[in-house]
Amino acid sequence: xxxxxWYCPNCDExxxxxxxxxxxxxxxxxxxxxxxxEGLVCPDCQKDIFHPExxxxxxxxALELYRGHHRLLRPEDIRGFxxxxxxxxxxxxxxxxxxxxxxxxxEAGALQDEAHDTVLRQLEEPDFVLxxxxxxxxxxxxREKKMVGEAVAAAAAGKGKKESGDLWRAAQVWASxxxxxxxxERGFRAFDPERFGQxxxxxxxxxxxxxxxxxxxxxxxxxxxxxxxxxISVSGLAYARAPNGPMPDGFxxxxxxxxxxxxxxxxxxxxxxxxxxxIRSKDFPRADEFSPEERDTLERVDGxxxxxxxxxxxxxxxxxxxxxxxxxxxxxxxxxxDGVDFMERMWD
Ligand SMILES: [Zn+2]
Numbered sequence: 001x002x003x004x005x006w007y008c009p010n011c012d013e014x015x016x017x018x019x020x021x022x023x024x025x026x027x028x029x030x031x032x033x034x035x036x037x038e039g040l041v042c043p044d045c046q047k048d049i050f051h052p053e054x055x056x057x058x059x060x061x062a063l064e065l066y067r068g069h070h071r072l073l074r075p076e077d078i079r080g081f082x083x084x085x086x087x088x089x090x091x092x093x094x095x096x097x098x099x100x101x102x103x104x105x106x107e108a109g110a111l112q113d114e115a116h117d118t119v120l121r122q123l124e125e126p127d128f129v130l131x132x133x134x135x136x137x138x139x140x141x142x143r144e145k146k147m148v149g150e151a152v153a154a155a156a157a158g159k160g161k162k163e164s165g166d167l168w169r170a171a172q173v174w175a176s177x178x179x180x181x182x183x184x185e186r187g188f189r190a191f192d193p194e195r196f197g198q199x200x201x202x203x204x205x206x207x208x209x210x211x212x213x214x215x216x217x218x219x220x221x222x223x224x225x226x227x228x229x230x231x232i233s234v235s236g237l238a239y240a241r242a243p244n245g246p247m248p249d250g251f252x253x254x255x256x257x258x259x260x261x262x263x264x265x266x267x268x269x270x271x272x273x274x275x276x277x278x279i280r281s282k283d284f285p286r287a288d289e290f291s292p293e294e295r296d297t298l299e300r301v302d303g304x305x306x307x308x309x310x311x312x313x314x315x316x317x318x319x320x321x322x323x324x325x326x327x328x329x330x331x332x333x334x335x336x337x338d339g340v341d342f343m344e345r346m347w348d
Contacts, residue, residue, distance in 0.1 A: 008042040008049055018043055026062035028111070031069075035061035063111055072117050075107050081123035082107075086147035094139040095132050126152040133253075142252045149256035178249055179238040184333040187223055187233020196235050196254060197263050198289040202298060204264055204281035207306065212255070212266070212277040213244060214310035217317065220246040221305055224337040225346055226297040233334055234294050241326045244310075245317040249331060255279070274309070300346050316342070 002019040017040045025034050037058045040049040067074055082092050082103075089107065093100040096119065106112045112120065122128040130152050137145055179185035203210060203218055210218075223233040224246075238249040248254065258264050262282055269278040290298065305313060317323055321339045326332065337343055 010045045010047045028066040033062040033065040085151040091144045146252035146256040149253040185238045185331045186236045187227045187334040189236035191236035201285040209280040216247045217313035221301045225343040227334040228337040228343045245314040
């Protein structure tokens with residue numbers, strides 16, 4: 001018989017106690033679970049002896065049985081769902097509006113209540129996660145949003161083209177939540193993920209790869225310059241003030257979706273003296289996506305600003321009132337384009 005040196009409180013001495021497999025009853029939420037695990041028995045007084053580690057195993061076995069009976073997620077399932085979207089415990093807690101300690105406890109083996117279980121179970125569905133990001137994305141950092149966007153898009157892409165379209169539609173819903181469709185913040189247009197993708201491709205293909213910060217400026221110039229002349233934006237993107245100039249709202253998240261769809265590739269690279277994330281096209285832009293007027297705007301923006309560095313473009317935008325009058329994160333309504341003089345000179 002296997003033995004373990006331990007204390008028998010009945011005999012009041014340390015001695016070799018027998019280790020035996022035995023069925024023991026544990027109550028879990030009022031229900032009796034009978035688990036068969038190792039326990040200690042004293043060879044002299046024949047009493048069952050408590051041992052913290054063996055008792056821990058008994059508790060876990062009983063919880064395991066209870067989870068099985070009630071079809072509750074196991075801690076490894078919860079860790080798995082979270083890992084699938086690249087979310088930290090903190091990010092998931094923020095997204096669900098729960099305390100960090102709650103997620104930590106569940107993953108460490110504490111039994112979740114059934115309502116929480118129902119919510120956690122839905123994490124398996126990319127659409128559910130995306131809807132959470134739509135509603136509560138402001139609680140995540142841009143980097144976290146980008147990671148979730150990529151993971152959700154990859155999960156959806158793996159399930160076929162149809163659902164990947166659903167994902168873009170969801171991205172549209174998310175965008176309209178930030179600034180209403182057709183509002184001045186979108187240049188009186190609905191955000192169109194397809195056009196956004198084509199715009200990115202157009203610049204990435206033409207430049208053979210360009211820095212993310214530079215792309216952000218060129219998109220802003222295209223949309224605002226086009227608006228100044230034609231009173232409507234090209235992409236329907238909203239632009240927010242960011243430390244180095246106007247930035248498409250949710251830029252990293254939207255680029256993440258494009259990358260996950262295999263439209264572009266984004267890598268940290270060094271080009272000359274500069275280092276940063278470089279976007280390269282993995283697809284060809286479609287010639288028919290844009291109207292003649294829009295193509296004209298694209299050519300003029302690229303002709304005038306395409307050769308400038310990202311930091312030169314930042315300096316340019318920093319002189320503008322549209323920029324100076326707001327704080328980081330504020331959306332910049334398109335009519336502000338009227339105050340940007342160099343945009344009018346583009347048509348000279
Ligand atoms: Zn004893």
